[in-house]
Amino acid sequence: MAEQLDLAGQESDGASDEVVLTPAELIDRLEQAWMNEKFAPELLESKSEIVECVIEQLDHMEENLKKASKGDLKVSIHRMETGRIRYVLSSYLRCRLGKIEKFFPHVLEKEKTRSDGEPSSLSPEEFAFAKEYMANTETYLKNVALKHMPPNLQKVDLLRSVPKPDLDSYVFLRVNERQENLLVEPETDEQRDYVIDLEEGSQHLIRYKTIAPLVASGAVQLI
Amino acid sequence: MSEPFESGWLRRDARGRAGVSPAKPRSPSRPPREGQACCQNVPEPQGDLGPFNPGLPARVPLWLAVNLKRRQKCRLLPPDWMDVEKLEEMRDHERKEETFTPMPSPHYMELSQLLLNHAADNIPKADEIRTLIKETWDTRIAKLRVSADRFVRQQEAHARLDNLTLLEISTSGAFLTRALGRMYRLRTGLQPPAGTQSQDF
Numbered sequence: 001m002a003e004q005l006d007l008a009g010q011e012s013d014g015a016s017d018e019v020v021l022t023p024a025e026l027i028d029r030l031e032q033a034w035m036n037e038k039f040a041p042e043l044l045e046s047k048s049e050i051v052e053c054v055i056e057q058l059d060h061m062e063e064n065l066k067k068a069s070k071g072d073l074k075v076s077i078h079r080m081e082t083g084r085i086r087y088v089l090s091s092y093l094r095c096r097l098g099k100i101e102k103f104f105p106h107v108l109e110k111e112k113t114r115s116d117g118e119p120s121s122l123s124p125e126e127f128a129f130a131k132e133y134m135a136n137t138e139t140y141l142k143n144v145a146l147k148h149m150p151p152n153l154q155k156v157d158l159l160r161s162v163p164k165p166d167l168d169s170y171v172f173l174r175v176n177e178r179q180e181n182l183l184v185e186p187e188t189d190e191q192r193d194y195v196i197d198l199e200e201g202s203q204h205l206i207r208y209k210t211i212a213p214l215v216a217s218g219a220v221q222l223i
Numbered sequence: 224m225s226e227p228f229e230s231g232w233l234r235r236d237a238r239g240r241a242g243v244s245p246a247k248p249r250s251p252s253r254p255p256r257e258g259q260a261c262c263q264n265v266p267e268p269q270g271d272l273g274p275f276n277p278g279l280p281a282r283v284p285l286w287l288a289v290n291l292k293r294r295q296k297c298r299l300l301p302p303d304w305m306d307v308e309k310l311e312e313m314r315d316h317e318r319k320e321e322t323f324t325p326m327p328s329p330h331y332m333e334l335s336q337l338l339l340n341h342a343a344d345n346i347p348k349a350d351e352i353r354t355l356i357k358e359t360w361d362t363r364i365a366k367l368r369v370s371a372d373r374f375v376r377q378q379e380a381h382a383r384l385d386n387l388t389l390l391e392i393s394t395s396g397a398f399l400t401r402a403l404g405r406m407y408r409l410r411t412g413l414q415p416p417a418g419t420q421s422q423d424f
Contacts, residue, residue, distance in 0.1 A: 073296075077287060084286065169404040172384070172392050184381045196381060203392075205374070205382040205399075207407075223389055 023057060027085060030054055034092040036215055039172070039222035041208055042165035043099045043107055044215070048123040054089055058082055100130050103165055105158040108134060134158070167209040174203050177219040184210060285334065289341050299342040302328065305335065307348050310355040317362050323386040332360055332390050363391060371399055375406070 021029070033047045061082050068075050100107055100122075108130055111122055122130060137158070146154045179198040184206065186193060198204065198214075203223065214220045275281055280300055283291075291297040304310070304327035317324050328334055335356045343349040367387070374382050384392070 077290075080286070080290060166404060168407055170400040170407075172396055172400070186380055203384045203387060205384055207380065223392060 021053070026050065026053055026057070027088075030085075030088060030092065032218075032221055034088055034095070036222045037092055037095050037099075040212075040215060041167060041169045041171075042212075043096065043103065043121050045119050045121050046096075046123040046126065051089065051093070051123070054085065058086060058089070096126065097129065099165075100126060101133060103162065104130050104133050104137070105162050106164055109159060167207075167212065169208055170205060171208045171211075172203065172205050172223045173211060173215075173220045174223050175200055175220050179214060179219060182210065285337060289337055292342050292345075299338060299345045301338060301342075301346045302334065304328065304331075305338070305346060305352055307351050307355065310352060310359070314355055314359045314362070317359050321366075323363060323366060323384070325386045326388055329388050330390070331356065331388065360391075363387075364394065367391060367395060371395060375403070378410075 029047070029050050033044075033050060037044055061078060065075055065078055065082070068078075107122065111120065111127065111130075114120060120127070141156060142154075146156065175198040178200045181195045182198060183193055183195055198220070208215075211220055215222060288297070288299055292299055304313075309327070313324070313327065335352065338346060339349055339353050346352065370382075
């Protein structure tokens with residue numbers, strides 16, 4: 001047990017935010033990232049350090065499991081636990097890939113216009129995937145249809161023809177840190193803008209655009 | 224939903240299960256591993272479990288409790304609130320109030336479903352409890368429908384939903400958010416972004 005905790009410590013030291021996490025906190029973070037990603041309409045910032053830590057930890061546990069004697073109660077419990085964590089992890093990654101496939105031109109455009117200091121919303125692997133997906137789509141469209149078109153119709157602007165993430169969609173959220181004076185835009189023109197306070201622990205239904213920065217900072221959790 | 228469930232109480236039962244599992248409890252005979260002293264704690268990423276001693280209750284995550292129960296290795300102790308009197312009170316309170324009342328557990332429905340399905344023999348008056356929880360649930364879902372309807376009619380842009388549990392939100396959440404998104408688009412007169420309908424690559 002001690003060994004595992006040390007390992008998690010080392011991993012987090014190596015990560016960019018330099019916070020030492022216990023395995024339980026690590027899993028919590030993964031679950032938060034997972035739920036946010038599931039419910040947010042757009043692709044969120046990549047949490048690659050969490051993903052790497054979890055993968056390393058899972059590999060380590062599975063390595064240990066191979067060595068352990070069969071039929072031990074411990075082994076079956078561990079196996080279940082790793083299975084559960086692996087499910088969350090792959091669901092998280094799959095959800096991100098799904099969004100990349102859906103919004104690839106916009107994701108790549110955002111990546112292109114991103115300034116150096118800003119954190120990337122794609123991990124290196126996801127970036128490679130998005131680029132390849134874009135190239136393949138373009139080739140496919142060209143081979144199947146475009147090259148048979150008259151020359152003036154042979155171009156398709158993917159940025160305009162692929163739907164953008166709908167930031168106006170509604171989300172449910174729970175508040176982790178109290179927020180004051182959040183401006184809510186009205187639904188119709190007759191209504192006026194108004195401000196609300198988000199109290200810690202309260203739950204809300206609101207348009208994603210209003211609270212998108214709070215999701216990124218971790219002040220609210222999508223549910 | 225995805226949060227680690229609140230633990231159920233778990234008790235190893237050495238006597239009752241003699242026919243199924245070895246009468247001698249297994250934990251103490253586990254070999255020490257990797258230089259550890261013979262320690263009965265099972266290290267887990269989500270926190271250590273155990274020690275498992277026959278007859279003594281231990282707190283474990285729900286998934287483990289259910290798994291051990293299915294393998295007939297333990298007896299489950301239901302949470303304090305899973306009690307006919309308390310649940311009756313809860314149901315009446317819920318019926319009286321206009322708003323959602325706080326639930327004894329953020330996963331009351333999931334917990335009671337799992338415990339009642341897998342360990343009904345360990346819960347006194349399981350059937351009554353099942354009915355009470357179902358009644359509370361129905362009341363709450365009815366309230367949720369009414370308030371969703373009001374939300375849509377009044378064209379609100381924000382709603383507060385305290386004390387609503389995750390499962391309750393997910394029963395109608397996806398539908399509600401999509402419907403609201405569509406209506407918002409219709410109202411603001413925005414055309415759906417070109418290609419939404421036809422070009423899904």
